[in-house]
Amino acid sequence: AQSVTQPDIHITVSEGASLELRCNYSYGATPYLFWYVQSPGQGLQLLLKYFSGDTLVQGIKGFEAEFKRSQSSFNLRKPSVHWSDAAEYFCAVGAANSGYALNFGKGTSLLVTP
Amino acid sequence: GAGVSQSPSNKVTEKGKDVELRCDPISGHTALYWYRQSLGQGLEFLIYFQGNSAPDKSGLPSDRFSAERTGGSVSTLTIQRTQQEDSAVYLCASSSPGLAGRYEQYFGPGTRLTVT
Numbered sequence: 001a002q003s004v005t006q007p008d009i010h011i012t013v014s015e016g017a018s019l020e021l022r023c024n025y026s027y028g029a030t031p032y033l034f035w036y037v038q039s040p041g042q043g044l045q046l047l048l049k050y051f052s053g054d055t056l057v058q059g060i061k062g063f064e065a066e067f068k069r070s071q072s073s074f075n076l077r078k079p080s081v082h083w084s085d086a087a088e089y090f091c092a093v094g095a096a097n098s099g100y101a102l103n104f105g106k107g108t109s110l111l112v113t114p
Numbered sequence: 115g116a117g118v119s120q121s122p123s124n125k126v127t128e129k130g131k132d133v134e135l136r137c138d139p140i141s142g143h144t145a146l147y148w149y150r151q152s153l154g155q156g157l158e159f160l161i162y163f164q165g166n167s168a169p170d171k172s173g174l175p176s177d178r179f180s181a182e183r184t185g186g187s188v189s190t191l192t193i194q195r196t197q198q199e200d201s202a203v204y205l206c207a208s209s210s211p212g213l214a215g216r217y218e219q220y221f222g223p224g225t226r227l228t229v230t
Contacts, residue, residue, distance in 0.1 A: 101159035
């Protein structure tokens with residue numbers, strides 16, 4: 001069955017520290033991969049996406065993610081976290097053979113401490 | 115330009131009543147999606163519209179849920195005989211034409227539905 005797993009429900013990092021949020025997927029076809037961020041009371045904002053090509057993709061707000069086919073992973077990274085990055089982060093996967101709906105992970109809640 | 119808008123932002127209703135939730139997609143976006151976000155289930159796909167094609171209703175949880183899209187733009191999600199388990203945030207998204215564009219979905223702020 002197709003699935004998206006975000007192993008970490010909560011993560012706490014200090015402001016200025018580096019961040020890595022994990023995402024693993026199980027899909028039969030080549031996946032299209034996304035990271036979204038949701039601030040409290042807000043809708044989801046697209047951070048970055050991967051369809052094909054270079055496996056390291058750059059997004060907005062200084063985020064990047066790397067697609068590793070061998071590990072079925074698409075981890076999100078940021079070298080230096082800002083307090084405003086505190087939010088809920090969702091990994092999402094789509095595939096050409098499963099319609100256009102996105103399959104979302106359960107999310108990782110990021111807390112940034114001073 | 116304007117993003118996806120949804121109304122109302124909050125809706126409180128009594129169990130058994132019908133509710134209608136509205137979504138205005140980004141102008142020019144031909145695809146429109148409804149998702150539901152709840153604490154227990156995370157983000158769940160409900161229904162997808164693409165142009166004049168028949169909608170993909172595979173995510174609707176029961177026949178109490180229905181949606182329509184008029185004129186290829188505004189969409190209304192209707193929940194009949196609401197139950198407490200319908201309490202959730204209902205998110206609408208839209209995307210542009212083209213294969214890759216369809217997956218790049220832009221979300222509205224959501225409607226928080228509370229069934230008492």
